[in-house]
Amino acid sequence: MRALNGLHARYNVALVSSFADRLVALPRLGLGVSTEYGARRLSGALDPAVLRRDHPHYGGFLEVGVEIEKGLDAEARAWASAGAPTTYHFLDVNLDEREDFDAPWLDAVRQNIATLGPAWLCGDAGLWHFGARDRGQMLLLPPVLEPEAVAPMAQGIVRLRESTGHEVLPENPPGSVFVGRLHMLEFFAHVAEAADTGVLVDCAHLAMFQRARGHGLLDGFDGFDWDRVVELHVAGGTEHDAQGYAFVEDDHGPVVLADTWLLFEAVISRASNLRAVVVECERNSIAQVLPIFARAAEQWGPTT
Amino acid sequence: MGSYDVNDERLDPRRVQCVLVGMMFDPDYAARVLGDAPLPELSSRERLLLRGVDPRALGTDRYxxxxxxxxxxxxxxxxxxxxxxxxxxxxxxxxxxxxxxxxxxxxxxxxxxxxxxxxxxxxxxxxxxxxxxxxxxxxxxxxxxxxxxxxxxxxxxxxxxxxxxxxxxxxxxxxxxxxxxxxxxxxxxxxxxxxxxxxxxxxxxxxxxxxxxxxxxxxxxxxxxxxxxxxxxxxxxxxxxxxxxxxxxxxxxxxxxxxxxxxxxxx
Structure with a gap:
C-alpha cells in the first residue's frame, strides 16, 4: 500500500486506525449479485436465492441497495435471516453533506445493518438527492471533480464509518455530465487517501466517464492506488444518442459493453486486495445473466 | 444563493452541483449559465467549470x-x-x-x-x-x-x-x-x-x-x-x-x- 502522505491532515480528516489494519478483517465474499427494494417483483427478474441455490459460486453474497424511505424488502430480509453474506449499498446519502447524517436516518441505517449483518457498506459517492431527502428529489450525479470536493467527501466517509462501525467503500458514480478538471480516478485516489479507506470501482461507470471525457480506456490508471480496491462492479449498459451526444445508460441490462469488460480485466489484474465482485443485473432472468457471471468468474481466476 | 464578485476564484462544489441541477431541469437556465450574461450566483471559476458542460448531455434523461x-x-x-x-x-x-x-x-x-x-x-x-x-x-x-x-x-x-x-x-x-x-x-x-x-x-x-x-x-x-x-x-x-x-x-x-x-x- 502506498505510504500515507499527510492527506488526512491536509483535508482535516481524523483517523483512528489505518485501512491497512482494517483490511485484514474484511472477508473475501467472491462473486455476488445486487438487489434493491422491489426488484424481484419485476416480471422476469431473477431470484437471488435461486441463483445462490443453483449457482452457489455466483450467488456468494447479496449486495442490498437500501433507500431508508423504502426499507428492506422480503427477499433481502429472507436472504439475511438465512445467514447468507451481504453488503449494504446506500442509495440515499450525499456523503459530502454533513446535514444528511441526521439522527433518524442514521438510526434507520443502524437498524438495517442489524438486520442484514453486512460485511461492509458501499455506495456511489455522489449527489443522491437534490435539496432535502424528499419525495421526487432522488437522482444520482457524480461529484464535482475539483480539489475542494475531496475533503467534504472524505469527511462523510469517515463520519459514516464511525457512526456504523463498518467500512464504507465509496464508489465512482455514473453520469452523462462530469464537471471538474480532475480525472475520476484521481479524485477518488485523493478521497481514498484522505479518508484512508478502501474503494469500490464500478467498471461500467468508469467506462462511461472515459467515454464522456474522450479518454483512452486506461487513462488515469497510473496515479491510482489499486491496492485500495476492495470491491468491483460489472454491469450491462445501453448506448444511446441525444442530439448527436453519445452516452451510455447504466441500465444493468444483460449486455455488458466491451469497454466495461476491458476495464474489468485491467482492474482485476491490479487489485491485489479485491474481496468481492458484484454483477449488477437485478432486473434480468438468471438465464440471461449467467454468461456475465461465468466471464467474471473466469477473469477473476481460480481464486473465486 | 447569494452573489459573488465575477472575478472571485472561490469554488464551492455544492453550489456547482445545485446550479447543475437547475440546468438539468430547465434548458433556459442552462442557456443562461452557458451564455455570457452576468450570473451573480456563480464565481468566475464556478461559471467556467459549468460552461464546459455540453448542453446535450443535460438532456440525456428526457423524463x-x-x-x-x-x-x-x-x-x-x-x-x-x-x-x-x-x-x-x-x-x-x-x-x-x-x-x-x-x-x-x-x-x-x-x-x-x-x-x-x-x-x-x-x-x-x-x-x-x-x-x-x-x-x-x-x-x-x-x-x-x-x-x-x-x-x-x-x-x-x-x-x-x-x-x-x-x-x-x-x-x-x-x-x-x-x-x-x-x-x-x-x-x-x-x-x-x-x-x-x-x-x-x-x-x-x-x-x-x-x-x-x-x-x-x-x-x-x-x-x-x-x-x-x-x-x-x-x-x-x-x-x-x-x-x-x-x-x-x-x-x-x-x-x-x-x-x-x-x-x-x-x-
Missing part, C-alpha cells in the same frame, strides 16, 4: 422533469386543475425551485410557497397537507425565548368559504391516481374555486400517516396559525386575548391546548 412534475401533481392535484399542469411545470424554471435546491429544501413545500394564493384556498390547503405530510420539515424560526408552537403534524389556515367542499369535489373527480389523470388530459375545471368569505381549517396528520382536514372555530384556527412560528408564552397569551379570550383565561386556555396536543412546549 427527469416530467417525473418531478408528476410528484407535484400528486401533491397538488386540485391546484393543478385550477392553474393547469403547465403552470405546475413552470415551477422548475423559477428561482424559487433553484433556491430550494440550494437551501436543502423540499421541492413540494417550495412549490406550495411559490403557488401562494394563485390557486386561492385550494393551493393553500394542499400546501398545508404537504406540510403535515413532512413531519421533519423545518418550522419557521421564532424569536428568542420562543417556547410554544403548533406541532409539525398540524397546520391551521384561513381560506375562502367553501374551499374544503370544492376541494373534496375536485379531488373525487380525479380519482385515486390524480397525477396519472392530470398527465393524460386537460382537466381544468370551469368551476372557479371559492374566493369570498372565510373558512377556518385544521389539517392534521394522524399517527397512522393518514391526514384529516376539518373545520375549527375562527379564534382557535387563528391562534394555532399564529403558533406556526414558535412564540413566547406572553405573545401567545396576547394573541389569545386578541381573538376573544378573557385575560385571565388565556394561560389556562394555552395549557389546555398543550394538554390536547394542539400546541407543543419546547423543554
Amino acid at each position: 427527469r422533469r416530467a417525473r418531478a412534475v408528476s410528484v407535484l401533481l400528486d401533491e397538488f392535484p386540485v391546484t393543478a386543475t385550477v392553474l393547469g399542469v403547465p403552470a405546475v411545470d413552470r415551477f422548475f424554471a423559477t428561482e424559487a425551485f433553484r433556491a430550494s435546491v440550494w437551501a436543502r429544501g423540499s421541492m413540494a413545500l417550495a412549490c406550495g410557497a411559490w403557488i401562494g394564493a394563485r390557486a386561492h384556498g385550494v393551493g393553500r390547503l394542499e400546501t398545508a397537507i404537504a406540510h403535515v405530510r413532512r413531519h421533519w420539515a423545518p418550522r419557521e424560526s421564532g424569536s428568542s425565548g420562543a417556547a410554544v408552537a403548533s406541532p409539525g403534524r398540524l397546520r391551521a389556515l384561513v381560506v375562502p368559504a367553501g374551499t374544503l367542499a370544492y376541494h373534496q369535489r375536485a379531488r373525487q373527480r380525479l380519482g385515486p391516481e390524480p397525477a396519472v389523470v392530470l398527465a393524460r388530459r386537460d382537466v381544468r375545471t370551469s368551476e372557479r374555486p371559492p374566493q369570498r368569505g372565510a373558512e377556518y381549517l385544521l389539517v392534521e396528520r394522524r399517527d397512522d400517516g393518514s391526514i384529516d382536514v376539518g373545520t375549527g372555530s375562527e379564534p382557535l384556527v387563528r391562534l394555532l396559525a399564529f403558533a406556526h412560528t414558535p412564540r413566547s408564552q406572553v405573545d401567545l397569551e396576547a394573541e389569545a386575548v386578541r381573538w376573544g379570550a378573557e385575560p385571565d383565561e388565556a394561560a389556562p386556555l394555552i395549557a389546555d391546548l398543550v394538554e390536547q396536543g394542539l400546541l407543543t412546549v419546547a423543554r
Whole structure:
C-alpha cells in the first residue's frame, strides 16, 4: 500500500486506525449479485436465492441497495435471516453533506445493518438527492471533480464509518455530465487517501466517464492506488444518442459493453486486495445473466 | 444563493452541483449559465467549470422533469386543475425551485410557497397537507425565548368559504391516481374555486400517516396559525386575548391546548 502522505491532515480528516489494519478483517465474499427494494417483483427478474441455490459460486453474497424511505424488502430480509453474506449499498446519502447524517436516518441505517449483518457498506459517492431527502428529489450525479470536493467527501466517509462501525467503500458514480478538471480516478485516489479507506470501482461507470471525457480506456490508471480496491462492479449498459451526444445508460441490462469488460480485466489484474465482485443485473432472468457471471468468474481466476 | 464578485476564484462544489441541477431541469437556465450574461450566483471559476458542460448531455434523461412534475401533481392535484399542469411545470424554471435546491429544501413545500394564493384556498390547503405530510420539515424560526408552537403534524389556515367542499369535489373527480389523470388530459375545471368569505381549517396528520382536514372555530384556527412560528408564552397569551379570550383565561386556555396536543412546549 502506498505510504500515507499527510492527506488526512491536509483535508482535516481524523483517523483512528489505518485501512491497512482494517483490511485484514474484511472477508473475501467472491462473486455476488445486487438487489434493491422491489426488484424481484419485476416480471422476469431473477431470484437471488435461486441463483445462490443453483449457482452457489455466483450467488456468494447479496449486495442490498437500501433507500431508508423504502426499507428492506422480503427477499433481502429472507436472504439475511438465512445467514447468507451481504453488503449494504446506500442509495440515499450525499456523503459530502454533513446535514444528511441526521439522527433518524442514521438510526434507520443502524437498524438495517442489524438486520442484514453486512460485511461492509458501499455506495456511489455522489449527489443522491437534490435539496432535502424528499419525495421526487432522488437522482444520482457524480461529484464535482475539483480539489475542494475531496475533503467534504472524505469527511462523510469517515463520519459514516464511525457512526456504523463498518467500512464504507465509496464508489465512482455514473453520469452523462462530469464537471471538474480532475480525472475520476484521481479524485477518488485523493478521497481514498484522505479518508484512508478502501474503494469500490464500478467498471461500467468508469467506462462511461472515459467515454464522456474522450479518454483512452486506461487513462488515469497510473496515479491510482489499486491496492485500495476492495470491491468491483460489472454491469450491462445501453448506448444511446441525444442530439448527436453519445452516452451510455447504466441500465444493468444483460449486455455488458466491451469497454466495461476491458476495464474489468485491467482492474482485476491490479487489485491485489479485491474481496468481492458484484454483477449488477437485478432486473434480468438468471438465464440471461449467467454468461456475465461465468466471464467474471473466469477473469477473476481460480481464486473465486 | 447569494452573489459573488465575477472575478472571485472561490469554488464551492455544492453550489456547482445545485446550479447543475437547475440546468438539468430547465434548458433556459442552462442557456443562461452557458451564455455570457452576468450570473451573480456563480464565481468566475464556478461559471467556467459549468460552461464546459455540453448542453446535450443535460438532456440525456428526457423524463427527469416530467417525473418531478408528476410528484407535484400528486401533491397538488386540485391546484393543478385550477392553474393547469403547465403552470405546475413552470415551477422548475423559477428561482424559487433553484433556491430550494440550494437551501436543502423540499421541492413540494417550495412549490406550495411559490403557488401562494394563485390557486386561492385550494393551493393553500394542499400546501398545508404537504406540510403535515413532512413531519421533519423545518418550522419557521421564532424569536428568542420562543417556547410554544403548533406541532409539525398540524397546520391551521384561513381560506375562502367553501374551499374544503370544492376541494373534496375536485379531488373525487380525479380519482385515486390524480397525477396519472392530470398527465393524460386537460382537466381544468370551469368551476372557479371559492374566493369570498372565510373558512377556518385544521389539517392534521394522524399517527397512522393518514391526514384529516376539518373545520375549527375562527379564534382557535387563528391562534394555532399564529403558533406556526414558535412564540413566547406572553405573545401567545396576547394573541389569545386578541381573538376573544378573557385575560385571565388565556394561560389556562394555552395549557389546555398543550394538554390536547394542539400546541407543543419546547423543554
